[in-house]
Amino acid sequence: MRIAVLGAAGQLGRDLVPRLAGEVLPLTRADLDLARPETIAPALDRVRPAVLVNCAAFNFVDKAEAEPDAAFAVNAWGVRELARACRSAGTKLVHVSTDYVFGLDAARTTPLAEDDPPGPVSVYGLSKLAGEYVARAADPANLVVRTCGLYGVWGSGGKGGNFVETMLRVAGQGKPLRVVHDQRCTPTYTADLADAIAGLIRAGASGLVHVTSGGDCSWYEFAAEIFRQAGVAADLTPITSGEFGAAARRPGYSVLSNARLVAAGVPAPRPWPEALAAYLAERRNKPA
Numbered sequence: 452m453r454i455a456v457l458g459a460a461g462q463l464g465r466d467l468v469p470r471l472a473g474e475v476l477p478l479t480r481a482d483l484d485l486a487r488p489e490t491i492a493p494a495l496d497r498v499r500p501a502v503l504v505n506c507a508a509f510n511f512v513d514k515a516e517a518e519p520d521a522a523f524a525v526n527a528w529g530v531r532e533l534a535r536a537c538r539s540a541g542t543k544l545v546h547v548s549t550d551y552v553f554g555l556d557a558a559r560t561t562p563l564a565e566d567d568p569p570g571p572v573s574v575y576g577l578s579k580l581a582g583e584y585v586a587r588a589a590d591p592a593n594l595v596v597r598t599c600g601l602y603g604v605w606g607s608g609g610k611g612g613n614f615v616e617t618m619l620r621v622a623g624q625g626k627p628l629r630v631v632h633d634q635r636c637t638p639t640y641t642a643d644l645a646d647a648i649a650g651l652i653r654a655g656a657s658g659l660v661h662v663t664s665g666g667d668c669s670w671y672e673f674a675a676e677i678f679r680q681a682g683v684a685a686d687l688t689p690i691t692s693g694e695f696g697a698a699a700r701r702p703g704y705s706v707l708s709n710a711r712l713v714a715a716g717v718p719a720p721r722p723w724p725e726a727l728a729a730y731l732a733e734r735r736n737k738p739a
């Protein structure tokens with residue numbers, strides 16, 4: 452089977468490409484630019500994959516508040532064009548989305564299922580929710596995978612690394628760290644997410660499926676575990692989202708249930724502390 456991966460140079464894309472079976476075609480913005488709709492159908496025509504996995508996104512969450520058009524151009528209208536082109540080419544679209552489609556239900560305390568009503572609290576979340584709808588509306592055979600808090604050894608190019616690397620770098624500089632303790636979610640290792648996406652493709656899954664590492668934590672608790680496992684003594688203080696003062700609101704609770712993933716016959720990713728340990732081991736062995 453021919454499988455194309457858009458966003459192949461990104462953090463998730465780089466972990467996904469080697470985990471897919473068959474003929475895998477890595478695509479970057481130079482091949483297909485979601486912000487330039489005229490590049491989309493010609494690129495699909497050239498490649499003609501059976502499946503296209505879209506790992507590309509405008510994912511600058513705070514910047515999106517000031518630049519909604521840029522976020523929507525990629526995450527919503529670009530995905531709409533991509534979904535249309537995929538339908539014309541007979542290509543199944545597998546699209547990656549986010550827990551930030553939730554957040555409006557601030558009192559939530561139990562893991563969110565795919566049928567729970569979304570309610571984004573940021574421009575980024577809204578643009579990604581629109582992208583989910585256009586991907587699914589184009590063809591019921593398409594698959595949308597929602598995930599959360601990604602970190603992988605390749606880092607998010609546009610964002611300059613990932614949360615784990617930021618924590619270790621700042622602590623290594625001997626600086627104090629103030630990390631939010633009122634956002635609960637599940638940091639997810641891209642290698643494990645990539646395995647699950649590959650499994651969902653093999654299983655022929657469609658519709659909407661949540662995939663994250665197991666369990667949940669606040670970002671403060673995640674940071675504390677990073678330092679514990681890495682053996683780093685850090686000056687770490689819990690703060691509120693209000694004290695942190697980011698431009699975009701984030702969900703106070705966006706833990707996703709993996710039940711539908713398991714029902715599709717794909718093993719749920721390991722618990723987040725185990726995934727973190729695997730990440731810390733992998734980063735030590737990563738080629739420079």
Ligand SMILES: NC(=O)c1ccc[n+]([C@@H]2O[C@H](COP(=O)([O-])OP(=O)(O)OC[C@H]3O[C@@H](n4cnc5c(N)ncnc54)[C@H](OP(=O)(O)O)[C@@H]3O)[C@@H](O)[C@H]2O)c1
Binds near residue numbers: 510608
């Ligand atoms: N990172 C997270 O914490 C997180 C959490 C939940 C969900 N997600 C979702 O997971 C997916 C993968 O995220 P990631 O962390 O792997 O992101 P990433 O490392 O930043 O990679 C995103 C890729 O998208 C490409 N891209 C950006 N704009 C593009 C455009 N207009 N046309 C074509 N390609 C474009 C980027 O290419 P350039 O290098 O050329 O910009 C980059 O290679 C995204 O859908 C994201 O919304 C991420």
